[in-house]
Amino acid sequence: MLTAAQLRAARALLGIDQRRLAELSDLSVPTIQRMEASEGMIRGNVDSLMKLVGALDAAGIELIGDGATSPGGGRGARLKASARKDAATGTQTYSPEPRQMAVSRARER
Numbered sequence: 001m002l003t004a005a006q007l008r009a010a011r012a013l014l015g016i017d018q019r020r021l022a023e024l025s026d027l028s029v030p031t032i033q034r035m036e037a038s039e040g041m042i043r044g045n046v047d048s049l050m051k052l053v054g055a056l057d058a059a060g061i062e063l064i065g066d067g068a069t070s071p072g073g074g075r076g077a078r079l080k081a082s083a084r085k086d087a088a089t090g091t092q093t094y095s096p097e098p099r100q101m102a103v104s105r106a107r108e109r
Helices: 004-014 018-025 029-036 046-058 081-089 098-108
Strands: 061-064 076-079
Touching: 004 018, 004 029, 004 061, 004 076, 018 029, 018 046, 029 046, 046 061
Parallel strands: none
Antiparallel strands: 061 076
């Protein structure tokens, strides 16, 4: 499950606005705004959540669940190791087709 706080943190780590996240996830800006304004867990249809999580994953975000090991404990979001390397060199890498990647991953499961 994804929380609104995780979504806002992930977007901040990437340095992108809601419009860019909407483009990457093939969702509307109002949908992103509604998700970020949620209390606690984000509720939405499965397809929208899959698109969003797939886009974040493709952009280099690792979502941390309650049971996962993390220095701060609890839920969160962090850059994947490869994305941290990109950040260190000053380059940002986005997948050109995050929606297709998310759909492919969903089919593999």
